[in-house]
Amino acid sequence: MDMKNILKPLEPILSKSLDRVESFIHTHPKVDFLFGAIFGAFDGLLRSTKETTRTQPFIRNNYDVKRFMGAVLVALVIGWVLPALYFFGWQCVVSRLLVSFIIGVFVVDVLWAIIAREDHISEGGFVTCLLIPAILPPQSPLWLVGLGAALAILFRNVLGGVGNNLVNPALFSRLFLTICFPSLLVTGYQMPFVGMPDLHSFRYGLDAVTHATPLTAFKTNGEVVSYFSLLVGSSGGSLGETCRLALILSGLWLIKIRVVNWRIPVSYLGSVLIFSVFLSLIMGKAVAPPLFQILSGGLILGAFYMATDPITTTYNQAAKLIYGAGCGFITVLIRDFTGLPEGVMYSILLMNLLAIPIQSLMVKIRYRT
């Protein structure tokens, strides 16, 4: 609890000035119109709410959706931002993050809040905008990142904001980009830097760009990259998906604090393993080996962070297992039997839509209605 002691002297000053800003904003309708939403979000991050309980029970747990999102943000920073800083250089990572946040949160989301007259912007936008650079190639143009962030936030808000998502907004925006700019999504895969970092590598990473991720390499010439390099992140791929070790560790932390339901990653990864073992027993070398399937592409990122996006899954816990298994099945099918090298995005989007019938089916079975 060191953090609490450090912040203690700041509290009265900050609280008083926030109160002053709040009363200023509320007494000036025009200021409120333009900046009320962004102040509301900022204030909400620092302070609790005024409301007290009116109905039973009269005490509540100190755990809210903001901390939920905060935990996901922390896990994503540990899971992909820190490793990416080492493997791809800070210039690549920081510029993409800045563009994504500024366009997504501070332009599109704030504009939407002004137009739709919402009280404040939602912190869920930070998670979406932190995911957008992670699922694009490391050397994709910056405008592509900005466009992706704008589309994701716009799409989420059109459907009614956090809690009304039909599909994962970050993945939907990537799907849109894949359709509109197919060539940009298969180039710009910078090779990760390996070794002792010097100033140049810390800034730029490695000056080598390839067109082939491990999955496309396997698709074209059957080449299997070493599992160790896939695990630690020294093989190519999207900006945030390469260091699987950090992603798995931070994902396990999220499971431990119950932000991520364990059923989805376990059933997703489990079904990928089972189906790929089954297929490689039948078809031998024509399909990718099971462990390679698990460790390559965006599967780990998808299983821990994308498929588990709270509102796009099912509510019923048994249905969550079916949902995860469906994701795994479709991923393996796309990877092994179509011309596409990677199927995580399509499988999660498809299962997001199928989650609704799965949910109502499971409820019907459970309650026999």
Next chain:
Amino acid sequence: MLKEKENIGFKGGFNLLDTYPLRFCNIIERISSDGIPEVFEFRVPAQKIQHVIVNLCPTEPWALPNWVILEHKTAAFLNKLKEIKTRYFPEASYSIAINKKEDEPNAAVKNYAGDAEWMKVFAVDAKYPQDDPVILLKVVLGIETNFGQDTTTQGVLILDAQTVTAIYENCMLGNKVDSRFIALSGTGLKENEIINVQLGTSLEKILRNRIKESGKYRVFVNGPLHGREITDLSQKMEWSINNIVVLEELDQKVMFPMFKSDELVLTTNMLGELRRCVYCNFCDDICPVGLEPALYYHSYKRGEKHKASLYNLEKCIECGLCSFICPSKLELLHIIKECKAL
């Protein structure tokens, strides 16, 4: 944030005793009413009683603790119970539910039960709401009941420790019982204490000089989770009041709530904004009777309150844990009550 991990660990109930430990001052003050006190009366149920359950397992930290009644003389207490048995319900089976973690009464009761064949001992988890009649009947006797149903209609009598001693005093010794122990606790009081109050005393007299002078407060009877709020303090003390909780009314914004989990407990603040359901599965994990409370919320939000009864709504025991844990701060218990009222 790391300290919070015990608070998040829950499954089928919530361990309130370890999460919010309360200490009571062990000097017991006596408060007498100004008028003529009411008298405790024991009415033998009309139905034939087949089972008697003695509940020695309070699961709420603000409930009256066992040591007040047992006074570390558990064997003497059980002797009283035996006398009540021979006089009133000689054919009934006797079960004692006791907290697994309370070592002293646990050992004493088990020791006593070694020679006494007429009673059985159940060491239960002290998770809230283990001592709810519906769960107690299910755990101890394996009998299903509905919430709100009088258990004596099924031939089961549930007694708490204080009622056992009162029955003994009143019916065996012929003394008038006109007072009872209650536990006073909460952030709005100067000190948590146990008092012996004459029935009929007004709550205002009980709380006088005990409430902190500064700040607003709210008064709850029988706990803030499933008890009721008292706005009129001239109400009289009754036998059914087990405890009074006075909570600080925290109606202002607090800086950095995420680092203050240990300070912010037991206040009436919502501790978060009202959001939409995010399918976090906290409510169905914590539900002690295995329901899915968010389904009622979804029905309610779609304007289909009548559909909530399809999802085993009648099994809900209104313990309030789903609303308590919900990170979106949905009023789930309120919604459940509204759907039940249809």
